[in-house]
Amino acid sequence: MRAPRSICQSERTILLVFATTSLLIIFKCFDDMFTIMNITIKDVDEPVFRKFKAESVRKRMKLGNALTNAMMTWLEKEQGKKKVKKHFLDLKPFDWGEGTERSSVEVDEILYAK
Numbered sequence: 001m002r003a004p005r006s007i008c009q010s011e012r013t014i015l016l017v018f019a020t021t022s023l024l025i026i027f028k029c030f031d032d033m034f035t036i037m038n039i040t041i042k043d044v045d046e047p048v049f050r051k052f053k054a055e056s057v058r059k060r061m062k063l064g065n066a067l068t069n070a071m072m073t074w075l076e077k078e079q080g081k082k083k084v085k086k087h088f089l090d091l092k093p094f095d096w097g098e099g100t101e102r103s104s105v106e107v108d109e110i111l112y113a114k
Helices: 009-033 046-058 063-083 103-112
Strands: none
Touching: 046 063
16 A cells, blocks of 8 residues: 655645635535625514514524524415415305305395395
8 A cells, every 4th residue: 555645735735726626615605595684673572573583592592593584484385375276167166154045146136226
């Protein structure tokens, strides 16, 4: 078995520059994906905020990360609501209760003066 050859100083420098450049490129990509902001939020319900903060501490999350997760969850839920499109043909008949059997006829009499 051959002993590994040692790297000279110039090769070390090249490897270090390459590794550093690679990391900088990776961080730049992540920086473009996630912009971190410092914000102030007004009109937050204090008891709710305290519970939210306590839960983030229990889960060992930074408050900003917990808030980001909560906002993403809320947005996904809201976008899911908008995607649900009901069609008229999906409506099912239902019973209006006792004494409403002639409602349609009575409405026609009022509207069309029959």
